[in-house]
Amino acid sequence: MTGELIAGLAAVLNWQVLGFLAAGVTLGAVFGALPGLTATMGVAVLTPLTFWVSPEQGLAMLLGIYCGAIPAGGIPAILINVPGTPASIATSWDGYALTRKGRAGLALGVNALASAAGQLTSIAFLAFFAFPIASFALRFGPAEYFGLALLGISLMAGVSGDRVLQGMLAGSLGLALALVGLDPMTAYPRYTFGFSEFLDGISFVPVMIGLFGLGEVLSQVADRRSRSSAPKIEIGRVVPSAADARGMAGASLSGAGVGTLVGAIPAAGGDIGSVIAWEQARRASADKARFGKGSLRGLAASCSACNAAIGGAMTTMLTLGIPGDAVSAILIGALLIHGIQPGPLLFANNQSFVFSIVFLLVFACVMITAIGLLGAKPLARVLSIPPPLLWAGIVLFGTVGSYALNNAVADVWAMYVAGLAGFLFRKARIPLGPLVLGLILGPMMESNLRRALILSRGDWLDLMARPIVAVFLTAAVLSVAWPWIRSRRGSARRNHAPLSDA
Amino acid sequence: MAREDVVAGGAFLLAGLGLVFSGTRFPAGVGGLPGAGFFPQAIGTMMAVLAAALTLRGLRSAPTTAAAGTDLRAVAVVGALLCGYLALWGSGFFLVRTAVFLVLVLRFLGQRWLPSLAYAAALVAFVHLAFEAGLNVSLE
Numbered sequence: 001m002t003g004e005l006i007a008g009l010a011a012v013l014n015w016q017v018l019g020f021l022a023a024g025v026t027l028g029a030v031f032g033a034l035p036g037l038t039a040t041m042g043v044a045v046l047t048p049l050t051f052w053v054s055p056e057q058g059l060a061m062l063l064g065i066y067c068g069a070i071p072a073g074g075i076p077a078i079l080i081n082v083p084g085t086p087a088s089i090a091t092s093w094d095g096y097a098l099t100r101k102g103r104a105g106l107a108l109g110v111n112a113l114a115s116a117a118g119q120l121t122s123i124a125f126l127a128f129f130a131f132p133i134a135s136f137a138l139r140f141g142p143a144e145y146f147g148l149a150l151l152g153i154s155l156m157a158g159v160s161g162d163r164v165l166q167g168m169l170a171g172s173l174g175l176a177l178a179l180v181g182l183d184p185m186t187a188y189p190r191y192t193f194g195f196s197e198f199l200d201g202i203s204f205v206p207v208m209i210g211l212f213g214l215g216e217v218l219s220q221v222a223d224r225r226s227r228s229s230a231p232k233i234e235i236g237r238v239v240p241s242a243a244d245a246r247g248m249a250g251a252s253l254s255g256a257g258v259g260t261l262v263g264a265i266p267a268a269g270g271d272i273g274s275v276i277a278w279e280q281a282r283r284a285s286a287d288k289a290r291f292g293k294g295s296l297r298g299l300a301a302s303c304s305a306c307n308a309a310i311g312g313a314m315t316t317m318l319t320l321g322i323p324g325d326a327v328s329a330i331l332i333g334a335l336l337i338h339g340i341q342p343g344p345l346l347f348a349n350n351q352s353f354v355f356s357i358v359f360l361l362v363f364a365c366v367m368i369t370a371i372g373l374l375g376a377k378p379l380a381r382v383l384s385i386p387p388p389l390l391w392a393g394i395v396l397f398g399t400v401g402s403y404a405l406n407n408a409v410a411d412v413w414a415m416y417v418a419g420l421a422g423f424l425f426r427k428a429r430i431p432l433g434p435l436v437l438g439l440i441l442g443p444m445m446e447s448n449l450r451r452a453l454i455l456s457r458g459d460w461l462d463l464m465a466r467p468i469v470a471v472f473l474t475a476a477v478l479s480v481a482w483p484w485i486r487s488r489r490g491s492a493r494r495n496h497a498p499l500s501d502a
Numbered sequence: 503m504a505r506e507d508v509v510a511g512g513a514f515l516l517a518g519l520g521l522v523f524s525g526t527r528f529p530a531g532v533g534g535l536p537g538a539g540f541f542p543q544a545i546g547t548m549m550a551v552l553a554a555a556l557t558l559r560g561l562r563s564a565p566t567t568a569a570a571g572t573d574l575r576a577v578a579v580v581g582a583l584l585c586g587y588l589a590l591w592g593s594g595f596f597l598v599r600t601a602v603f604l605v606l607v608l609r610f611l612g613q614r615w616l617p618s619l620a621y622a623a624a625l626v627a628f629v630h631l632a633f634e635a636g637l638n639v640s641l642e
Contacts, residue, residue: 034632165556166507169514172549176521179545183538188529190538221580221611222572388611389621392604395584400629404639409591416584423577428506446541458534 008355011056012363020057021360024064025367031065032072033379035082035209035397039069040326047334055338055353060360062334066327067364070270070307071115071372078107079382082213082394086204087270087309089436090278090302092212097294102236104380109238110296111303112372113245114252118304119365121256122263122311127358130319130347140265142451143463147472148265149445152272154476155279156434166430174438175445177202184447197410204439206402206415211432213398214415215422217391222423224387235380238373240296248300251281259305263312269325270306271440275433277305279479311361318342318354507560514553521546576610583607596641601626 012018024046031042042065050058073085078095091111098107140148156171180191181201192198240248255277262273281301282291291298309325317328321343332342340346340353347354382390402415425432456462464473521542531537587603604622609615633639 165552165559166510169510169549169552169556172545172552173514173517175545176517176542176549179542183528186529186538188538190528190542191524218577218580222574222577224576224611225571225573386613388608388613389617391611392607392621393625395607396600396604396625396629399584399588400633400639400641403591403641404633404637407639409588412588412591416581416588420581427572428510430510450536450540453535 004351005355007352009359011352011356012060012359017056017060017360018363020053021060021064021364022367024061025068025364025371026064027061028065028068029072029368029371032069032084032088033075035076035084035213035394035401038085038205039066039073039087040330042069043327043330047330050334055335055340056356056360058334058338059331059357062331063357063360064364064367066310066331067119067361068368068371070310071111071119071303071368073306074111074115074303075108075372075379077212078111079104079380080213080390080394081216082398083208085270086208086440087274087306088302089208089212089271089433090274091299091306093278093292093302093433094295094298097292098296098299101294103294105235105238105376106240106244106296107299108376108380109373110240110248110299112369112376113240114248114255114300114303115307115372116365116369117252117300118256118259118307119310119361121253121304122260122308122315123358123361123365124311125260126311126315126318126361130315136261136264139468142448142455143466144468144472145265145448146445146452146463147469147476148272149441149448151472151476151479152276152437152441153445154479155275156437163429163431166428167434170425170430170432171434171438174435174440175442176438177207177435178439178442178446184443185450195410197408201443202414202439203402203405203408203411205405206411207418207439208436209398209402210415210418210420211422211425211435213394214419215426215432217394218419218423219426220387221391222427235377238376244296248296250284251297251301252304254280254284255301255304256308259308260312260315262305263309263325264316265312269313270309273309273312274302274306275437278302314357314361318346318357319344503565504560504563505565507556507563511553511555511557511560515550515557518546518548518550518553521549579610580607583610592642594642597626597630600629 012021027046028039028042032039043062046065047062050061053061069085070087073083073088074091074095075084077083077088077092078099081092081096083089083092095107095111098104153171153175156168178201180198182189182199189199255274258277258280259270259273262276263269278291278298278301281297282288282295285291285295285297287295313325313328316322317332319342321332321341335342340350398415398419399412402411403409405411422432425435452463453460464470523546525539525542525546528539528542529537530539583603583606587599590599593599601619601622604625605618608618608621613621630641634641
């Protein structure tokens with residue numbers, strides 16, 4: 001084992017492999033930081049370039065893009081409230097609030113450090129617990145996926161802040177939008193209105209760019225005259241204080257755990273993991289009201305979780321040969337082209353290559369963390385650009401980025417409509433997070449529930465009696481009921497309080 | 503009356519009822535298994551119930567003050583420019599078309615001619631380089 005470990009390290013410790021890794025991390029940072037470009041797109045576009053180099057060099061570049069894009073996706077989420085990748089949606093909730101408070105530097109610093117914590121924790125899991133985690137993920141059938149999706153949807157109330165009813169409505173609208181396209185079981189067209197562009201459903205990324213990017217731009221355009229003066233641009237410190245770091249440590253670690261586990265489940269990635277981790281951190285916090293308004297713990301939990309999903313997805317990919325997310329699906333293809341078959345036999349026959357991957361992930365994490373910390377202040381200078389220039393840039397990148405996904409103008413129209421919806425929702429003070437949650441989880445919930453019911457021959461009780469499903473359903477019921485129970489207990493306590501306390 | 507809640511609740515109520523009604527036109531399923539119409543009806547029912555609750559709460563609430571200073575005309579103009587730009591998508595001349603669009607937006611938002619022209623040219627060149635040359639996406 002030690003010999004394989006040293007061989008794995010030696011294979012990556014040469015200037016060519018490290019050069020490819022550095023190039024990949026830098027390109028990944030660009031893909032992640034530009035709204036409309038995603039880690040999946042970066043890995044897909046650059047995979048052909050790796051066919052002419054060794055497996056280590058090619059994989060170094062692709063893993064660099066993966067590890068660079070996810071933390072970099074948090075940069076626009078923090079600075080301009082536009083998530084760079086779907087995984088960084090929850091990052092914008094507290095990150096942008098911190099920027100508005102003049103703490104953009106600290107938010108970027110926390111993004112870099114918590115992302116590193118998430119990545120390193122999940123890499124450690126990959127190194128030490130690959131098989132148990134992958135075996136657990138393998139026990140997931142349609143019923144368990146339905147339970148997981150239902151648990152995610154039940155978090156809608158939690159991520160709605162003090163606008164629970166409005167948040168639940170936004171979430172149900174997201175679920176409704178997810179119905180567009182062919183029925184997942186019977187291929188019956190629903191809400192396509194005769195347009196073939198809608199048969200595949202509504203693309204998620206353009207909707208996300210519209211809701212968060214264009215919607216924010218329109219909102220700022222509408223309010224620009226009511227502002228007495230331009231907001232003071234403050235970047236502040238980048239590295240958190242020791243007290244802040246201590247306060248965030250628990251949230252980072254729990255986020256890393258959630259992200260790793262969710263990432264290990266096929267088809268569930270950092271976008272779901274970060275929302276669950278954020279809500280978990282909010283529940284565990286004594287200062288729940290601060291979440292969504294600039295909480296460092298909320299930011300740390302979401303950043304850590306979306307990055308930890310990388311290690312989780314890689315664990316499932318390497319041990320079982322099953323892609324944990326879209327990026328790892330492309331990585332499997334790249335490995336196969338190099339003659340490497342991911343799966344249990346890889347651990348038996350080519351251990352040194354597995355260790356090489358682990359070391360590549362660690363080095364990529366170190367590189368992107370350094371870029372994140374050293375580049376935080378220069379990056380935050382984007383806030384000193386006159387707002388109209390920034391708005392024009394966001395609109396153009398959003399438009400071209402949405403089009404580039406499928407070379408489809410319909411995606412750009414979807415982005416514009418979502419932008420208008422985002423503007424109206426902001427004006428009506430309806431939270432946007434639940435809508436995204438519904439849109440992501442809707443198809444997963446519907447298709448898996450119906451598959452599970454076919455397997456159980458329509459028996460709902462049989463479906464819910466499965467242990468993992470029962471745990472998810474109980475957690476989902478509690479997550480909806482607990483805030484209500486707590487508020488009832490609070491009001492009952494106030495009613496029975498001595499008069500002198502009044 | 504909280505006007506924003508009543509308006510939002512009313513809109514969601516209509517959408518929910520629309521989902522329930524449209525869901526009845528999809529196959530209902532066979533042998534106790536839900537069909538294509540099950541989820542639209544379930545989601546529509548949930549939406550309608552929540553929307554009714556929001557509307558009722560809005561009607562009972564104290565009046566809220568409308569946000570002052572919202573420039574809806576500016577939103578309409580930017581929206582119209584965006585729609586015009588997209589309507590011309592595929593007609594060629596990406597560089598010129600996009601630069602003109604950006605300059606119009608920037609001028610409307612109060613930027614001076616020279617910075618608007620310079621910024622639009624730089625941005626269009628960068629986007630063209632990144633997407634056309636780098637990612638092989640045809641923007642024409």
